[in-house]
Amino acid sequence: ELVFGYDNPRFLNHVQTVRLPLALAVSLSATRKDLRWMGLATAFLCAFIATFLVARATLLATVVATVAVGWAMGRQARPYVGRAAVTIGMGGVLGLLTLKWFGVSVMEAVGNTASANARLLLWRYALDDAAQSWLGVGPMHFSRVPRGDAAHPHNFYLQTAAELGWPAALALLAAVLYGLWCLLRRLRARREQEAQAWGPGLVAACIAIAVDGGLSGNLVLPLPQVWVAIAVGLVCAWYKADT
Numbered sequence: 241e242l243v244f245g246y247d248n249p250r251f252l253n254h255v256q257t258v259r260l261p262l263a264l265a266v267s268l269s270a271t272r273k274d275l276r277w278m279g280l281a282t283a284f285l286c287a288f289i290a291t292f293l294v295a296r297a298t299l300l301a302t303v304v305a306t307v308a309v310g311w312a313m314g315r316q317a318r319p320y321v322g323r324a325a326v327t328i329g330m331g332g333v334l335g336l337l338t339l340k341w342f343g344v345s346v347m348e349a350v351g352n353t354a355s356a357n358a359r360l361l362l363w364r365y366a367l368d369d370a371a372q373s374w375l376g377v378g379p380m381h382f383s384r385v386p387r388g389d390a391a392h393p394h395n396f397y398l399q400t401a402a403e404l405g406w407p408a409a410l411a412l413l414a415a416v417l418y419g420l421w422c423l424l425r426r427l428r429a430r431r432e433q434e435a436q437a438w439g440p441g442l443v444a445a446c447i448a449i450a451v452d453g454g455l456s457g458n459l460v461l462p463l464p465q466v467w468v469a470i471a472v473g474l475v476c477a478w479y480k481a482d483t
Contacts, residue, residue, distance in 0.1 A: 262474075305447035369382060377402060
């Protein structure tokens with residue numbers, strides 16, 4: 241009942257994968273104090289709800305993105321990394337305490353191991369499809385065979401391999417890794433205060449999207465797709481700002 245307007249709470253979680261880093265960026269860079277507080281409150285609520293709903297892919301993607309930005313920028317990223325650590329930590333603790341207050345264990349919230357096993361089974365189906373032809377089985381054809389409630393394998397890279405073939409999947413992965421490497425290099429090269437405020441959040445959002453895409457269907461769901469497009473547009477503008 242906590243999640244309004246979503247058939248599945250996980251659909252909201254994949255929006256939060258993008259929204260949490262962007263909210264942290266707003267909390268560090270907005271010129272108005274009320275907007276900075278709104279950004280911080282939004283990030284905290286995202287962390288709380290993601291933990292309360294046991295959004296494993298979202299939380300993992302957010303943590304990996306924060307660590308990657310901290311590694312790339314070092315001391316320059318301390319404001320973002322510190323705020324992200326405190327916000328995610330406090331929101332996570334509150335989410336776990338709320339679960340305990342409702343008398344629900346984490347394993348019960350996840351659904352024991354059924355969801356994890358189902359995801360591994362879907363990945364195997366995708367690999368089986370990819371093995372049929374080096375050009376894949378065709379766009380959006382993973383869902384041609386009924387496979388429970390899932391019309392995609394919860395891994396965008398394996399879905400690309402299954403539907404478009406391994407050459408396309410490897411090209412996509414290479415493009416993603418190269419793009420993230422370019423973003424991290426630009427992040428290290430830009431020293432001004434604005435880059436330190438906006439840059440880490442924008443780059444963290446892109447890294448989180450890429451990680452979440454390997455564990456979920458964030459790139460095939462309409463609302464997460466909108467947030468992904470917003471994040472990519474913002475990061476392209478930031479990347480080109482001084483070129």
